[in-house]
Amino acid sequence: MIERPGRHRPGRFSEMSDAPSFSLRTGHWFERHLPKIVVLPLFALSLFFVYGFIAWTAYISLTPSGIMPNYELQGFAQYERLWATPRWYVAITNLFVFTSLFIVISMAIGILLAILLDQRVRAEGLIRTIYLYPMALSFIVTGTVWKWILNPGLGIENLVRKAGFEDFTFDWLVNSDYAIYTLVIAAVWQSSGYAMALFLAGLRSVDDEILKAAAVDGASSWKTYTSIVLPILRPVFLSTVIILAHLAIKSFDLVVALTGGGPGYATDMPATFMYAFAFQRSELGVAAASATIMLMTITAIIVPYLYSELRKTGQ
Amino acid sequence: MAIVAKSSKFGKYGRPTLAWIVGLLFFFPIFWMVLTSFKTDADAVKPEHLIWFTPTLENYLNMTENYDYWRFAKNSVITAVMATLFTLFVGIPAAYAMAFNPSRATKDVLMWMLSTKMLPAAAVLYPMTFLTKSVGLFDTKFLIVMVLSLINLPIVIWMLFTYFKEIPKDIIEAGKMDGVNTWGEIKEILIPLAWGGIASTALLCFIFCWNEAYWTVRLTTTDAATLSKLIEGNRAPEGLFFGRLSAVSAAAVGPIVVLGWFCQKQLVQGLTFGAVK
Numbered sequence: 319m320i321e322r323p324g325r326h327r328p329g330r331f332s333e334m335s336d337a338p339s340f341s342l343r344t345g346h347w348f349e350r351h352l353p354k355i356v357v358l359p360l361f362a363l364s365l366f367f368v369y370g371f372i373a374w375t376a377y378i379s380l381t382p383s384g385i386m387p388n389y390e391l392q393g394f395a396q397y398e399r400l401w402a403t404p405r406w407y408v409a410i411t412n413l414f415v416f417t418s419l420f421i422v423i424s425m426a427i428g429i430l431l432a433i434l435l436d437q438r439v440r441a442e443g444l445i446r447t448i449y450l451y452p453m454a455l456s457f458i459v460t461g462t463v464w465k466w467i468l469n470p471g472l473g474i475e476n477l478v479r480k481a482g483f484e485d486f487t488f489d490w491l492v493n494s495d496y497a498i499y500t501l502v503i504a505a506v507w508q509s510s511g512y513a514m515a516l517f518l519a520g521l522r523s524v525d526d527e528i529l530k531a532a533a534v535d536g537a538s539s540w541k542t543y544t545s546i547v548l549p550i551l552r553p554v555f556l557s558t559v560i561i562l563a564h565l566a567i568k569s570f571d572l573v574v575a576l577t578g579g580g581p582g583y584a585t586d587m588p589a590t591f592m593y594a595f596a597f598q599r600s601e602l603g604v605a606a607a608s609a610t611i612m613l614m615t616i617t618a619i620i621v622p623y624l625y626s627e628l629r630k631t632g633q
Numbered sequence: 634m635a636i637v638a639k640s641s642k643f644g645k646y647g648r649p650t651l652a653w654i655v656g657l658l659f660f661f662p663i664f665w666m667v668l669t670s671f672k673t674d675a676d677a678v679k680p681e682h683l684i685w686f687t688p689t690l691e692n693y694l695n696m697t698e699n700y701d702y703w704r705f706a707k708n709s710v711i712t713a714v715m716a717t718l719f720t721l722f723v724g725i726p727a728a729y730a731m732a733f734n735p736s737r738a739t740k741d742v743l744m745w746m747l748s749t750k751m752l753p754a755a756a757v758l759y760p761m762t763f764l765t766k767s768v769g770l771f772d773t774k775f776l777i778v779m780v781l782s783l784i785n786l787p788i789v790i791w792m793l794f795t796y797f798k799e800i801p802k803d804i805i806e807a808g809k810m811d812g813v814n815t816w817g818e819i820k821e822i823l824i825p826l827a828w829g830g831i832a833s834t835a836l837l838c839f840i841f842c843w844n845e846a847y848w849t850v851r852l853t854t855t856d857a858a859t860l861s862k863l864i865e866g867n868r869a870p871e872g873l874f875f876g877r878l879s880a881v882s883a884a885a886v887g888p889i890v891v892l893g894w895f896c897q898k899q900l901v902q903g904l905t906f907g908a909v910k
Contacts, residue, residue, distance in 0.1 A: 512904060
């Protein structure tokens with residue numbers, strides 16, 4: 319497994335391939351391979367969990383399973399039933415609306431805050447920690463807190479009414495047309511400070527010389543940001559999008575804690591849909607079909623990404 | 634270097650003020666939760682007691698006496714600490730091998746590991762519940778530690794790798810010349826050199842384990858139930874028991890908030906995967 323220094327392969331991980339590899343002068347085979355031996359069992363275990371369970375789920379989606387697994391193959395009937403379920407369309411629309419709004423708003427707020435903090439504000443470290451705190455909380459706590467704040471009778475609506483604006487209405491949490499946006503609000507609160515930290519790190523790594531040159535040329539700060547700094551930050555944008563998208567897919571706990579998928583099933587997401595059909599409605603086959611569709615969609619996004627990463631390195 | 638705008642009134646007073654106002658907005662929900670935790674359930678839903686109320690410890694006393702807070706807290710501490718230690722125990726050699734003995738497959742393995750983090754957990758919940766119940770592992774601390782370790786391992790290895798690859802290879806090679814074995818190299822050279830990075834990674838892993846709710850809520854009933862399960866169990870239909878729920882939530886996030894305060898540098902570094910040094 320130990321490789322001689324290979325030809326130069328440019329790409330994101332080129333540092334790795336450029337690393338001098340060692341032929342170990344001392345030690346036995348066992349010792350040389352110790353790190354791999356430690357990792358192997360866990361590696362095998364995750365292979366089993368990830369692919370074994372995916373295979374099982376895909377198989378179940380082709381069976382008439384109801385409350386319990388039934389291993390008799392029946393074809394694509396469960397998929398037909400899935401696509402005939404209005405609730406499924408609500409779930410995928412919600413995922414799309416939530417994910418895009420969440421990513422765009424978090425990044426916009428993140429970059430504005432990063433520019434604000436980049437101006438050498440006093441006690442910057444402290445402010446930065448406060449901005450980042452929400453990210454260290456779990457989604458269920460976030461959901462709990464915002465449920466209170468967004469509750470029409472208890473939170474903001476009530477507060478503003480008490481302040482004298484009797485007609486003020488802010489009932490998104492219980493309004494099935496707007497409830498999905500309350501999830502966006504809570505998730506943005508949790509993650510925008512995080513996006514800020516990533517962008518701030520990117521801003522700080524911009525080369526001094528470029529900025530000095532821009533200043534000499536008399537560029538305004540607005541112009542410097544839009545035409546010099548932001549283009550340089552492109553890799554940061556990419557990694558921020560990937561991390562935020564990953565959070566959005568995992569938003570299950572937030573939905574459960576904040577809206578419970580309601581009112582009705584207005585804020586259902588594919589994850590809560592699967593959960594409801596597998597555990598509450600005893601429609602294991604439909605749940606498995608929806609899981610398989612989600613897995614295929616995510617794979618369809620990941621595989622081209624991996625492929626382009628690999629092609630870049632010429633393998 | 635920062636682009637410092639020309640000094641103006643706004644630059645001098647406006648920006649810091651704005652930064653602090655935003656900071657307060659970010660902190661407000663957490664403050665609100667703590668405030669509500671000192672109200673009785675009845676006061677928590679009364680608008681007239683929004684700010685002026687008689688603080689009470691009733692929720693906290695109730696929580697420790699009737700809801701067995703300490704048992705849940707103990708489980709949270711045990712599972713999060715064990716999972717963090719175990720993940721580091723496996724992750725450090727793995728990241729070491731990737732950083733210093735890279736093979737052709739290293740990058741692919743790294744990408745593959747990260748891609749597994751993208752899969753929706755809901756898809757494997759049913760088979761997982763089914764399997765663990767049939768082999769008798771359901772609701773055991775062992776299972777929770779294993780699950781927490783497996784889901785955090787990719788991120789831990791990735792983070793450790795980004796720290797390790799910045800260590801000059803010569804130092805490790807010098808150790809080899811001196812005849813130190815692999816284990817010795819990791820223990821005597823690598824760990825002391827990468828201590829800061831390892832600490833940030835450990836803190837992040839601990840926070841993720843502590844916050845994990847999806848699996849810990851659904852794969853436990855009593856014996857291995859963590860604080861996430863306690864919060865989940867106290868969620869009631871609309872508007873009920875907000876004081877109690879706030880107390881439980883505050884007591885569950887309290888340790889993280891305090892820990893984060895004392896380890897601000899590691900928290901920021903860890904949460905941004907080492908992007909902020």
